[in-house]
Amino acid sequence: MKLIAAIALICLPLTAVCQPKPGADTLALDSRKYAKPEAVKALIDSVFDHKEADPAKSMLLITYAYNRAKELKNLRLQGSALNVSAAIYADEGQFQKALGGHYDALKLFEKAGDHYGTAMVLNNIGRVYNSLGKSKDGLTYLKKAEDMAVANKLDKVLAYVYANYSLAYTQTGELKPALAYALKVDSIDKKLGLKLNRARNANTIGAIYYYLADYDNAYKYYEMGRLLAIEANDPITVNQALINIGEYYEVKKQDPLPYYLKALAYFEQIKNAFFVNYVANNISNYYKGKGNYQQALLYYQKAVKAGEENQGLQAKKAQALIQTQYETEKKEQQIALLNKENTIQKLSIAGRNKTIGIIAGLFLLSAIVAGLFYNRRQLKQKALMQEQMLKQQDILAKAVIEAEENERKRIAGDLHDGVGQLFSAVKMNLGGLFDRITMDRAEDRFLAENTLALVDESCKEVREISHQMMPNMVLRSGIAADLQSFIDKIDSGTLKMTLETSGFKNRMESNVENMLYRIIQESINNVIKHAKATKLHINLIRTAEGIEASIRDNGVGFDSNKAETFSGIGLKNTQTRIAYLKGSIKYHSAPGKGTTIDIYVPVD
Incomplete structure (x- = not known):
């Protein structure tokens, strides 16, 4: 896995939120069920443990929990709820809102004298500052959290702080101190018996060893993480470890496919587009390295599709969160207004409608902006996908041409050294x-x-x-001279050929020159074999923009409208070379009227 992504896995609990039950309406929950602090704490803990599935509904639930804690006048629970809601903002990239929520939570925890909550919030503030690129401020708050955790023997908080230290050093490229802190995290998690945290952290340690080129230690921790994740019943972390092990085998020149394919099957099953994109890219690169361009393109397309789905999913989540924020604030305002009947009675209907209209207008504007942003991201993604597809097509075309030239070379060698010697x-x-x-x-x-x-x-x-x-014969004298040499060897009594060239004083790039020669050579051979012509004229001109070639004969001709239906190997090879050169070829012919072939190849 990517190193930053690997380390981020163990930081998830630091800023986690709750998983709402499908279809839950937070304001419709039975308030009698949450009349005691224990029930509200259980709700916050549920949010803390499962926030990734649906941030919007998680925000609804945590807001509900905060309101119940406020009714109970419980500062610790209020601080916990604010800390969790700030974490949702941080995960969605809304770092300024996240900082505001964390600072509000910090005041509540300090007022309540809660060392654990205070240390945890200080840790989270440090992590948000690091995400904003303000590493100096981030390290300041992490140091405060560390001092409080050490002074009060808060080992679990200390593990989270060390994990964020490791992440901060990784972001600056300082892998050795990052590794030292990650190993400290493992020691604490082992002492506390936190198998899932150890599994995620083991992947991180393995990733750091991998980038330090200590591959054996990397494998050791990848495998440890896999086994711990199995014990903790966390299949996502198990399959992340499989991806890491596959990358280890790949760098060791061994077969990584069994690990990649198993992980891909799992992430496709749970519809995790992020990891489908990642592992499909790994498989595509593996096949490309093996020269299997067909499979490389297949998995590349799968990766691009998953990447596009992931972008769309993130945009939808962001839009849903904006809508949830609006609806939550609106409903809470309505509740507050209902509790102040005298104030409500003083509001005129016109004034109330105006207020609602303004709020609705702001929401509509936010939705439009979010939609425009999403569409822009989609267009960029499609453009990137098209660019990558064109690159892959170039790679495939080049591979086909190289294979053909290698086969030509082999056959030429066999003819010269084998059949020629026998004759x-x-x-x-x-x-x-x-x-x-x-x-x-x-x-x-x-x-x-x-x-x-x-x-x-x-x-x-x-x-x-x-x-x-021989594939490189054209490199001897240049395309103009070699074409003339080729023409001179053809029996002029059967086919009279003329060649005019212009602009070829300087040599072209060898690959372009070789391919263009083959295209013209194939066209001449087709005239000799099929056209029954007595005259053939070739005009070859090079300008600053490109190369133009015209090949005209007085042969029997053919229906040029059906040229695309021809299935000859030579014609297919010509089309492949033209596509690789990003040029064009057009046929102008009719039965009994000869044939003209116009070729254009741009020059960079």
């Missing part, structure tokens, strides 16, 4: 045989001479084909 040996042996044999008949001598001539011609043909197939 040379046959020619030599036949020459020696004919020298030993006396041929009295003229027809025998003619047949022998003709056979030797055919063998000699075959040797030349094999050499010529092998030279043409």
